[in-house]
Amino acid sequence: MITMTIILALSLMGGGSFGLLDFIEEKEDQIAEIVLEEVRRENSLEIIETIKSKAKEFREVQTSTAEALQQGIENKASVEVVDDILADHFKKYSHYNSEMLDLRFELKAQITKEEWLAIFASHKQ
Amino acid sequence: MYAKYLKQYSVVIVVMSIFTLAGCMTTKNKASPEVEDQATAFDDFKEQLVLTVENSKREEILLNTIDALELDINALLAEIKNRKQGFKELNANYNASREEFDAFFDDANRKIQLQRKQTSIQYRLIQELLTEQEQKQLNRHNNKLIESFINSLNAT
Numbered sequence A: 001m002i003t004m005t006i007i008l009a010l011s012l013m014g015g016g017s018f019g020l021l022d023f024i025e026e027k028e029d030q031i032a033e034i035v036l037e038e039v040r041r042e043n044s045l046e047i048i049e050t051i052k053s054k055a056k057e058f059r060e061v062q063t064s065t066a067e068a069l070q071q072g073i074e075n076k077a078s079v080e081v082v083d084d085i086l087a088d089h090f091k092k093y094s095h096y097n098s099e100m101l102d103l104r105f106e107l108k109a110q111i112t113k114e115e116w117l118a119i120f121a122s123h124k125q
Numbered sequence B: 001m002y003a004k005y006l007k008q009y010s011v012v013i014v015v016m017s018i019f020t021l022a023g024c025m026t027t028k029n030k031a032s033p034e035v036e037d038q039a040t041a042f043d044d045f046k047e048q049l050v051l052t053v054e055n056s057k058r059e060e061i062l063l064n065t066i067d068a069l070e071l072d073i074n075a076l077l078a079e080i081k082n083r084k085q086g087f088k089e090l091n092a093n094y095n096a097s098r099e100e101f102d103a104f105f106d107d108a109n110r111k112i113q114l115q116r117k118q119t120s121i122q123y124r125l126i127q128e129l130l131t132e133q134e135q136k137q138l139n140r141h142n143n144k145l146i147e148s149f150i151n152s153l154n155a156t
Helices: A002-014 A023-033 A038-074 A079-110 A113-119 B003-026 B033-052 B056-092 B098-129 B132-137 B141-155
Strands: none
Touching: A023 A038, A023 A079, A023 B003, A023 B056, A038 A079, A079 B098, B033 B056, B033 B132, B033 B141, B056 B098, B132 B141
């Protein structure tokens, strides 16, 4: 039932299950170009690799949650069962965001204020 | 029997509708083609629902639920857009503290809990009010609905 699928999507996406910090991984090229000092640049790119890896892992968690929900709905799972699946997912989501935030601050420690502003300039309003 | 559901959930649905309407007001005037397609898909679905469900009480509750679902989706799309932009701006601030990020996550988590409650209510309602046969009859329109929703989501 498609309305159920929409509800699934609402639960996952509306629940904020997309990684809020995933966009940092897209800044790899700018970091490589803007951070000229080799040691800091290499450290930064290493952190970006870790961010990418964590983001990939979490996308797999999202997929398995969606599959569990889909299966639950097909088997006419109770509201409580569906809610338990979501509660478990959001616990993982919260942990993921916390880890990503740690990495964001690790990255910041490698980058000067001027470099940071240049890398993320397009995100300023 | 259905009067019970109507009485039990009508207030919730109205409150949900007001809440979600407030959330999507700013984007209402500038609907993208994807959002317009989605609105059409919802209208088609509701038309088919009226043709499929013969019990008028169930039909009324289901239509209210689908309306609430549509409002939830629109509010969700607006929320995702705002949240992504807000977070990017916060991150762009070199001096942003951990506490500021934590406050942002706390706000997002509060909305997650609210969304979960709404999801549970809608799940329960649809599960209880639509028969297997009706679900089969609505399948084609359902597919259009999900396709339009995914397109809107991708365009956000």
